[in-house]
Amino acid sequence: MHFAFTDEQAMIAETAKTFFAENATSERTRAAMADTGIDKALWQAFTSELGLAGVAIPEALGGVGLGMVELAIFAEEAGRHTAALPLLASLGLAAPAILAGGTDEQKARFLPRIASGELMASFAAVNMGGTPGATLSDGTLTGAALLVPHGASTDLFVVAADNGVAIVERGALGLGITPLTSMDQTRPYARLDFGGVAVETLADPRAAVHAALTTGWLAIAADALGGAQACLDRTVAYTQERIQFGRSIGSFQAVKHRLADMMVAIEQARSAVYWAACAIDERSDEAAFAVHAAKAFACDTYTHCAGEMIQLHGGIGFTWEHDAHLYFKRARSNASLLGTPDWHREQVAGLAGLDDAA
Amino acid sequence: MKLGFSPEEEVFRAEAAAWLKAELEGAFADVRGLTSLTEMPERRRDWERRLGDAGWSCVGWPRAYGGRDATLAQQVIFAEEYARAGAPPRLNHIGIELAGPTILAFGSEEQKARFLPAIARGEEIWCQGYSEPGAGSDLANVRTRAWREGGDWVIEGQKVWTSLAQFSDWIFVIARTEEGSKGPKGLSFLLVPVDQSGVTVRPIHQITGEAEFNETFFDDARTAAESILGEPGDGWKVAMGLLGFERGVSTLAQQMGFRNELDAVIAAARANGEAKNPLIRQRIAKAEIGLKLMRYGALRMLTDAEGGRLNPSALTYKIQWATWRRDLGELAMDVLGQAGETVAGHEYAFPALPNLFLYSRADTIYGGTNEIQRNIIAERALGLPREPRGDLK
Numbered sequence: 001m002h003f004a005f006t007d008e009q010a011m012i013a014e015t016a017k018t019f020f021a022e023n024a025t026s027e028r029t030r031a032a033m034a035d036t037g038i039d040k041a042l043w044q045a046f047t048s049e050l051g052l053a054g055v056a057i058p059e060a061l062g063g064v065g066l067g068m069v070e071l072a073i074f075a076e077e078a079g080r081h082t083a084a085l086p087l088l089a090s091l092g093l094a095a096p097a098i099l100a101g102g103t104d105e106q107k108a109r110f111l112p113r114i115a116s117g118e119l120m121a122s123f124a125a126v127n128m129g130g131t132p133g134a135t136l137s138d139g140t141l142t143g144a145a146l147l148v149p150h151g152a153s154t155d156l157f158v159v160a161a162d163n164g165v166a167i168v169e170r171g172a173l174g175l176g177i178t179p180l181t182s183m184d185q186t187r188p189y190a191r192l193d194f195g196g197v198a199v200e201t202l203a204d205p206r207a208a209v210h211a212a213l214t215t216g217w218l219a220i221a222a223d224a225l226g227g228a229q230a231c232l233d234r235t236v237a238y239t240q241e242r243i244q245f246g247r248s249i250g251s252f253q254a255v256k257h258r259l260a261d262m263m264v265a266i267e268q269a270r271s272a273v274y275w276a277a278c279a280i281d282e283r284s285d286e287a288a289f290a291v292h293a294a295k296a297f298a299c300d301t302y303t304h305c306a307g308e309m310i311q312l313h314g315g316i317g318f319t320w321e322h323d324a325h326l327y328f329k330r331a332r333s334n335a336s337l338l339g340t341p342d343w344h345r346e347q348v349a350g351l352a353g354l355d356d357a358a
Numbered sequence: 359m360k361l362g363f364s365p366e367e368e369v370f371r372a373e374a375a376a377w378l379k380a381e382l383e384g385a386f387a388d389v390r391g392l393t394s395l396t397e398m399p400e401r402r403r404d405w406e407r408r409l410g411d412a413g414w415s416c417v418g419w420p421r422a423y424g425g426r427d428a429t430l431a432q433q434v435i436f437a438e439e440y441a442r443a444g445a446p447p448r449l450n451h452i453g454i455e456l457a458g459p460t461i462l463a464f465g466s467e468e469q470k471a472r473f474l475p476a477i478a479r480g481e482e483i484w485c486q487g488y489s490e491p492g493a494g495s496d497l498a499n500v501r502t503r504a505w506r507e508g509g510d511w512v513i514e515g516q517k518v519w520t521s522l523a524q525f526s527d528w529i530f531v532i533a534r535t536e537e538g539s540k541g542p543k544g545l546s547f548l549l550v551p552v553d554q555s556g557v558t559v560r561p562i563h564q565i566t567g568e569a570e571f572n573e574t575f576f577d578d579a580r581t582a583a584e585s586i587l588g589e590p591g592d593g594w595k596v597a598m599g600l601l602g603f604e605r606g607v608s609t610l611a612q613q614m615g616f617r618n619e620l621d622a623v624i625a626a627a628r629a630n631g632e633a634k635n636p637l638i639r640q641r642i643a644k645a646e647i648g649l650k651l652m653r654y655g656a657l658r659m660l661t662d663a664e665g666g667r668l669n670p671s672a673l674t675y676k677i678q679w680a681t682w683r684r685d686l687g688e689l690a691m692d693v694l695g696q697a698g699e700t701v702a703g704h705e706y707a708f709p710a711l712p713n714l715f716l717y718s719r720a721d722t723i724y725g726g727t728n729e730i731q732r733n734i735i736a737e738r739a740l741g742l743p744r745e746p747r748g749d750l751k
Contacts, residue, residue: 001367001431002360003657004665009359069359236740251743256736263735264678267671271654272647278361286650293647345643346636352646354624354633 003274005069012052012070016077019050024081026323032084033185033326036153038120039084046085047117053087054115056215057095062112068215068277072222076273079226082326084186086120086150092219093123093149093212097158101165101208106200110156110167122154123212124192125338126161134161134194136201140174141166141194149337151190152179158202158212159192165208166199173197184333186326214291216338218276221294224302224334225266225273231305231327232262235312242314255312262305269298289351296344302331361657363431370428371435374414378443381408392446393618393710396570399525402449406480416454416478418607419462423470424478430664433607434657441614448611449525453477453484455608457530457549464547464587464596473528473549485552487517487531487574488597495730497532498542498594502576504533509583511535511548513556513576519724523559523572526552531576532593545593549585556580566716567706606663609656609675613649616679619686620645622711627693641689648682670739677731680721687715 005013023042032039047053056071057063064070071091078087095114098107098121113119124145126134134143145151145159157168168175176193202208236259239250249255276294279287306328310317317324335341363371382390386408389401409415410424418433419425428436448454458477461469476482493499502515513533523529529550536544552559556579561569588596624642627633633642655671655678662669690711691698698712708716722728736742 001363001434001657002661003654004661005359232740236742240742248743253733253745256740256742257729257732259740259742260677260732260735263739264674267674268648268651268655268678270671271651271658274359274658275361275650275654278359282360282362284361289646290650293650296643297647297651342640345640345647348643348646349639352624352642354628354639354642356628 003278009069009073012055012066013073013077015050015052016074017080019046020077020081020083024078024083024085026326029082029084029186029326037084037182037185037188038086038150038153042083043085043117043120046087047115053091053117054095054111056091057099057111057115061099061107062115067281068218069274069281071215072218072273072277075219075222076226076229079223079330080230082186082227082230082323082330086122086154088187088216088219088223089122089149089154090114090120093216094121094154094156094158096215097123097160097165097208097212098167098202100211101202101204101206103203106167106202114156119156120150120154121156121158122148122150123216124148124151124157124159125209125213126159134159134166136161136164136166136199139198139201140196141168141199142196143194145192145194147180147189148192149187149189151192152177152188157192158208159194159199160205160209160212165202165205166197167202168192168194168197168199172199182333184329186330187333213338214280214287217291217295217344218273218280220334220337221269221276221291221298222273224298224331225269227327227330227334228262228266228269228298228302228305231302231309231324232259232266234323235259235262235309238313249312258308258312262308265301265304269294269301272297289348292344292347292351295339296341296348299331299335300341302327303335306331363435367431367435370432371439374436374439375443377412377414378439378445382443382445389446390444393615394568395447395449395451395522396568399449402446403480403483403525405446406448406450406483408480410479410481415480416458416474419458419474419478423462423474430607430660434610434660437607437610437614440611441617447615449522450477450480450483451608452486452522452526453482453528455606456486457484457528459606460530460547460587460596460599463599464592468584469549469587482527483522483525484528484530485520485523485526485574487520487529487550489519490516491518495727497597498545500532500534500545502531502533503537504531504535504546504548505537506583510580511550511583511585513548513550513579513581515576517574517576518571519562520559520572520574521570521724523552523574524561528552529557529574530587532597535590535593542594544591545597546590547587547593547596548581549587550576550579550581554579564717565719566708566713568713607660609679610653612679613652613656616649616652616683616686619683619690619710619714620649623686623690623693626690626711630693630695630697632693632695638689638693641685641692645682645686645689648678648685652679652682673731673735673739676726677722677728677735680718680728680731683714683721684718687711687718691715 054063059065126145159166174195174197178191180189182188272294276290279290417426417428504513531548535546558575560573562571632638659672
């Protein structure tokens with residue numbers, strides 16, 4: 001038992017921290033927001049130059065061969081800067097689906113290119129908050145996926161259809177892609193329509209969906225942790241600079257106590273995220289419980305902290321110019337994506353034995 | 359990062375579990391499953407002695423002082439197995455968790471040899487003399503005085519909320535030893551025997567109907583000149599060091615008690631159908647998650663502490679557990695409904711869950727109120743300006 005980063009993990013965290021702080025600047029994120037929602041140069045740097053995108057993909061498949069703790073570290077740091085990247089879509093959802101459910105040939109064909117950044121992939125969970133759904137029949141896919149993260153920009157889609165998991169390449173005949181104006185412009189959605197698209201399927205759809213959701217929930221939770229921490233750090237700094245009534249507003253107990261409550265929640269979210277990451281890596285019996293707990297708790301914490309960030313900044317926090325809304329909107333998107341906090345808590349309620357006989 | 363335990367650690371677990379099982383199904387079956395601190399005090403003393411004899415009392419302490427030199431992982435394991443076996447809360451928890459570690463950190467070699475083995479063997483029970491009627495949140499405002507007279511310290515004054523003083527052999531007292539001093543200066547940390555004519559313990563009747571806490575009066579109370587931790591005037595430093603120990607491995611044992619309470623709420627919800635109520639399910643899930651996050655938060659703090667680092671999240675722990683438990687008390691009553699508001703018989707003594715609802719109102723007050731905790735977090739962890747002092751007397 002050692003619930004702290006190893007030296008190697010601390011080094012990775014330091015690298016990630018520096019990389020995102022230097023490169024995922026507000027200016028670049030805003031430029032991406034006004035465009036496709038992806039900072040392509042940043043993704044290029046992260047995947048090929050830093051070479052750490054395949055952190056949870058085996059070395060034989062072009063990855064780094066580490067695990068969920070390391071993936072969470074990157075997601076946390078990207079979240080801290082609301083980086084406009086398909087990190088969740090490509091690495092948190094699509095890659096684990098292929099890794100867990102694909103044939104050896106499919107893994108070898110797709111994963112090295114996802115790890116290197118050559119392919120950006122996304123994942124469509126048609127049955128989570130999505131009607132009308134999509135159906136596989138004789139090697140073709142028919143239906144729609146309503147809310148695919150970064151769907152207008154990614155090259156490849158892993159689609160969890162009603163009766164299997166399909167891989168759909170951008171440009172496939174019969175695939176319609178409609179970009180959607182999205183509240184969170186750092187992770188815009190697209191609608192995909194499948195008009196009898198000829199597709200290949202993954203060998204083990206259950207394993208694929210399970211891996212995608214588990215890893216995706218963790219990645220969202222880690223993104224939320226980093227975002228919430230940034231909300232706190234930036235608000236603490238601001239309340240110390242902002243003078244009213246002849247004193248810094250951070251000296252008022254009404255403000256201090258709210259900042260303290262943010263820290264209380266964030267420290268719990270941090271425990272939740274890394275507990276879940278370890279539990280998945282160690283194949284603990286608690287893994288399912290942990291990842292639902294992390295997704296629910298970290299997303300609620302982010303929502304709370306981003307709201308407080310706006311409130312404690314006052315008027316400036318309500319402007320487009322200030323970054324507070326980037327956090328506020330990403331917090332909202334994280335909370336909704338792949339199950340709300342209430343939904344995840346309901347899963348916890350089941351796991352806690354509430355449905356057992358009295 | 360690793361959450362699992364090694365095979366050697368699992369061997370230690372098996373050894374601890376086997377010993378606990380044998381005792382709690384054998385000679386100590388009568389104390390198994392007790393939850394209150396005040397029930398069967400004499401048997402609880404016997405249990406403390408039994409743990410001490412077998413070397414399972416203060417497993418993290420050095421062997422020289424009656425401990426077991428257990429590693430952090432072993433201490434965590436023992437806390438888990440202790441609770442799993444249904445062993446009762448430790449009557450001497452203040453001695454084990456507060457007095458002992460403070461003496462270990464600040465005591466002289468003579469003091470360590472005098473006091474620690476007696477705590478580890480369950481022979482001397484301790485309580486804490488901090489708060490006073492005029493020194494609650496503003497703890498440094500203590501007025502209890504002490505001065506040297508021959509070979510003794512003489513103590514005059516009053517302490518309040520001295521939990522378990524009625525069972526205690528010793529009390530540690532912060533007293534003002536420098537006449538005319540104010541605030542944290544001029545205080546000393548004295549170790550005082552309770553069983554003497556100068557010390558009077560009077561129970562405080564609490565909102566639960568019980569009397570776990572007391573007022574303790576010192577009127578010409580005495581202790582030996584050498585029964586001081588640190589130098590005269592070091593009292594605040596020693597007392598503040600002690601606050602750090604309130605967040606040690608014992609937090610895991612405390613959480614096992616919380617686990618039992620939450621299990622009782624879940625059992626009640628299943629029995630009366632509230633387990634199907636979606637709103638109750640949400641709140642139970644929140645409690646489940648909160649409890650797990652206490653555990654993993656504690657493991658983060660402990661791992662860092664073992665490596666000699668203070669994790670700032672340690673400052674958030676008190677408000678976290680206290681608020682969790684207060685919420686659990688409210689949840690318990692919402693699950694029980696009106697049935698929880700009455701009790702059979704004439705005695706004002708409620709069963710565990712309604713009692714939790716009442717008792718948990720103390721949790722967010724003692725050991726630093728939630729409001730004081732927020733000040734501490736804001737000032738020490740976030741670096742925000744300190745609260746200004748007023749000048750009212």
